[in-house]
Amino acid sequence: MKRHFLLVLLSFSVFLISFCETAIAQSNEKSEADSLTDAKFEASSAWDEFENTFRLFYAYLDRRDVDVEQWFSVTKSSALRSQTAADFRDIIRRATYLFTDPHIIVGPLEPDSFNVFPSASDLIVHKEEDGFVIQHVRLGSPAAELGIRPNWKVLTIDGLSPKSVLSNIMKGLPFSLSQEQESYLITLALNGRRTGERELELQEGPTRSHRLTLRSPRAFAADLQSEPALTTEFIDNLAVIKINNSLGNNDLISLFDNAIKNAWDKDGVILDLRNTPSGGNTEVGRSLIGHFISEERPYQIHEIPSLEREFSVPRKFIELVQPRAPYISPDKVVVLSGPWTGSMGEGITIGLNGAADVTVIASDMGDLLGGLSNRYLERSDLKLDLGTEYLTHIDGTPREDFVADISPDRVDVGQSGQDIGLALAIKELKSR
Numbered sequence: 001m002k003r004h005f006l007l008v009l010l011s012f013s014v015f016l017i018s019f020c021e022t023a024i025a026q027s028n029e030k031s032e033a034d035s036l037t038d039a040k041f042e043a044s045s046a047w048d049e050f051e052n053t054f055r056l057f058y059a060y061l062d063r064r065d066v067d068v069e070q071w072f073s074v075t076k077s078s079a080l081r082s083q084t085a086a087d088f089r090d091i092i093r094r095a096t097y098l099f100t101d102p103h104i105i106v107g108p109l110e111p112d113s114f115n116v117f118p119s120a121s122d123l124i125v126h127k128e129e130d131g132f133v134i135q136h137v138r139l140g141s142p143a144a145e146l147g148i149r150p151n152w153k154v155l156t157i158d159g160l161s162p163k164s165v166l167s168n169i170m171k172g173l174p175f176s177l178s179q180e181q182e183s184y185l186i187t188l189a190l191n192g193r194r195t196g197e198r199e200l201e202l203q204e205g206p207t208r209s210h211r212l213t214l215r216s217p218r219a220f221a222a223d224l225q226s227e228p229a230l231t232t233e234f235i236d237n238l239a240v241i242k243i244n245n246s247l248g249n250n251d252l253i254s255l256f257d258n259a260i261k262n263a264w265d266k267d268g269v270i271l272d273l274r275n276t277p278s279g280g281n282t283e284v285g286r287s288l289i290g291h292f293i294s295e296e297r298p299y300q301i302h303e304i305p306s307l308e309r310e311f312s313v314p315r316k317f318i319e320l321v322q323p324r325a326p327y328i329s330p331d332k333v334v335v336l337s338g339p340w341t342g343s344m345g346e347g348i349t350i351g352l353n354g355a356a357d358v359t360v361i362a363s364d365m366g367d368l369l370g371g372l373s374n375r376y377l378e379r380s381d382l383k384l385d386l387g388t389e390y391l392t393h394i395d396g397t398p399r400e401d402f403v404a405d406i407s408p409d410r411v412d413v414g415q416s417g418q419d420i421g422l423a424l425a426i427k428e429l430k431s432r
Contacts, residue, residue, distance in 0.1 A: 044080060047088075054384075059388050063099070074174060102116075119278040132182075133152070134153075135150060136410055136413075139419060144413050149204070154190065156199075169189070191217050197213050224245055229252050236267075242274075248344070260291045274338045277340045286321045290323055290324030292327070299351035334359050335360045337349045349362065353404075359406070362406075363411045
């Protein structure tokens with residue numbers, strides 16, 4: 001009886017949060033109907049609204065890699081010089097890049113804004129001693145089709161050196177950038193703007209350079225929307241179930257049920273989550289995990305810091321997942337995740353690892369921090385997406401710090417253009 005009461009209470013709490021978020025969203029839509037004119041814009045009140053909102057709701061203010069108080073001070077000094085709401089939003093947008101958190105999106109986005117990362121992206125770079133080096137190339141992307149490979153060096157982006165690109169992004173924001181922040185900013189620039197192509201100059205090896213014109217990964221992301229939500233391929237009596245960026249599509253629940261029915265008698269199952277960068281919902285997530293557990297299990301821990309900040313009363317709870325038929329033993333399963341595994345894809349990855357003890361093969365994932373919420377700031381016409389729930393593995397490890405059972409440097413395109421991750425997953429299952 002006590003257990004039943006707790007489950008009912010948890011369900012009601014989740015419903016209440018959903019109801020509140022819906023009410024806020026409806027209120028936001030009403031507010032946005034009255035567009036803010038430049039004559040009404042006032043930088044000081046716009047900043048107060050932004051800072052109060054960000055401080056209250058952003059779940060990841062306690063960052064080891066960002067001096068948050070200095071960030072507020074520097075950003076405020078620049079934002080208060082804004083003459084228009086558009087200028088204000090531009091400063092906030094560029095400043096929030098320093099959190100290197102793709103879940104922070106400052107909108108409305110402009111045609112010349114950077115593409116949304118990682119959804120509309122196909123390249124990731126990291127700063128090395130001799131410059132910025134391509135670390136990951138997305139499978140099937142414009143970059144992969146043009147033959148771009150890991151370990152190539154970035155020489156120019158749209159005719160500008162990486163140093164000049166960084167200077168342009170940080171114009172008017174006198175921050176000292178870390179190596180990770182510079183890597184993130186160059187990754188954004190490398191993936192282009194919301195309109196137009198990209199002109200890249202890249203160096204392969206010690207001497208060979210390539211000048212390439214690349215299609216926007218935003219167009220590539222749009223093309224992917226016409227792909228089936230799920231595909232199943234059978235290789236050597238192994239079922240490879242690939243999710244195509246559809247973790248927010250509730251139709252995936254029945255599609256995955258059918259895929260599991262067709263895979264239950266195979267020697268093994270590879271769940272490929274390498275193309276799930278764009279969020280999702282927990283209903284879909286729990287439905288997938290449920291096929292690999294035989295009893296009710298916890299799959300992730302939620303914490304909502306804003307409630308403790310506002311009321312001094314913390315809220316922290318464990319989300320549970322129920323079994324779903326047909327059941328497949330975790331011994332027969334491998335999960336494959338990578339840098340284009342984001343948000344709910346990351347949640348499913350750590351959930352399968354924690355709830356079902358499924359083997360995970362993954363490089364670093366997308367690191368989209370927390371459970372996402374949306375806020376509208378009327379004094380600057382600013383649409384703010386940010387992580388308001390702190391999420392962890394059931395062992396307490398922050399989702400963004402999860403290390404896979406098998407963690408290669410990359411799981412997408414290899415040096416010769418091969419699919420590294422799939423080969424590793426097949427090898428792992430065949431060794432059992």
